[in-house]
Amino acid sequence: MLMRDLKKIIRELEEKILAALNKAQTEKEVEQVRLDYLTRQGPVAQLMNRLKTMEAKDKKVFGPLLNDLRQKTSETFEQRLLQVKETERIALQKKKTLFDVTAYKPKTLYGSLHPYSYVIEKIENVFISMGYAIVDSQEIEDEFTNFEALNIPADHPARDMQDTLWLDLPDRLMRTHTSNAQIRHMQQHKPPLAILSSGRCYRYEATDATHDYTFMQTECLMVAENISMANLIAAIKAFLEALFEKKDIKMRVRPSYFPFVEPGIEADMQCIFCTKGCSVCKGTRWIEIGGAGLVHPNVLKACKIDPEKYNGFAFGFGLTRLTMLKYGINDIRVLNSGNLDFLRQF
Missing domain, CATH: 3.30.930.10 (Bira Bifunctional Protein; Domain 2)
Structure with missing residues (x-):
């Protein structure tokens, strides 16, 4: 694979991860992005493993690029997770404040042994x-x-x-x-x-x-x-x-x-x-x-x-x-x- 192709792959992967995180609206969806991209078997880790087989001159070029990719996606993941948690907390709090204490609660019937x-x-x-x-x-x-x-x-x-x-x-x-x-x-x-x-x-x-x-x-x-x-x-x-x-x-x-x-x-x-x-x-x-x-x-x-x-x-x-x-x-x-x-x- 040509080095310019690898640069393109790194750039496109970063854009793909950031877009997925931005699209995620719940804590579960954010966690799914992490499982898809940021685990030890994910595409970021696979690219990092390629460094081991590169020549010294290529490592100097792609090492910083891959480190930046890993750091940026990890930081964005943490930020997005905090944002989603806060959004869910506010929504839950709003739901509680709208609770009508005068509303009718259906009677619950409990069973028992004969x-x-x-x-x-x-x-x-x-x-x-x-x-x-x-x-x-x-x-x-x-x-x-x-x-x-x-x-x-x-x-x-x-x-x-x-x-x-x-x-x-x-x-x-x-x-x-x-x-x-x-x-x-x-x-x-x-x-x-x-x-x-x-x-x-x-x-x-x-x-x-x-x-x-x-x-x-x-x-x-x-x-x-x-x-x-x-x-x-x-x-x-x-x-x-x-x-x-x-x-x-x-x-x-x-x-x-x-x-x-x-x-x-x-x-x-x-x-x-x-x-x-x-x-x-x-x-x-x-x-x-x-x-x-x-x-x-x-x-x-x-x-x-x-x-x-x-x-x-x-x-x-x-x-x-x-x-x-x-x-x-x-x-x-x-x-x-x-x-x-x-x-x-x-």
Whole structure:
């Protein structure tokens, strides 16, 4: 390349950089000019690198020209950056001074967790820390999984205890409890296993302040070798302490009957809302929590698990009622109402 051509390139590059800086109107645009021309890989730096291969006489000519180019473009860049920053500052200040403090500000609506979501998350976190798996199961169920696998055959009187919503489909119903989750899990997994499942259940009931055709339930199951009633009571206590966020909850158990457990128990906890009796515990100092027990051998057999080798415990508690207790809700219907004023409390 001829030396006069190089002089022309230096002059044109300087004009190009200065024009780009003059055109830049924002801090971002000024920075882009620097990235395009003034970095170590930019055209100015590339020209400076040519000095290394020039003869001594040419270096004396082009060295000062290139130094002037680098210095002038760098100084112009800094000046333009300051100008743009000041312009943006003035524009922002002007915008602030024109702010109308009487203008209407739209109301911002903030979301929150539903009470169900909050208590389920609390409970699941505790049981996950103890090694339990969280499982879901279908709400449309078949008769075998919902009843027969749980030791409730067609002629069993326990069927009369549950008003079932049957679908206009062959052998299909809305599950009446979350116990179907334990059946499906045991059919697909071998012991040892420990699961927690929460979800909606359905019963054919009239809706009032304390009853609804849809309600929430939580199911806990553990199957392994040498499971005892002590393991069950420890799990129930962990459940209650997670739900009500209190330590050292006192509880008691009473004999009861459920076809899918043997022996069966009812679990009660000492009232956490009073010390001498209140409307919640009806003056008894005890609150009924729900049913539990050691898994019936027939249930294990239905899932092809050897009851001679394995046993287990299970409990199923009405999460709707417990949520109402926790938050002092006196009408079950508000939980499914979608009422935002109600839900914002949580």
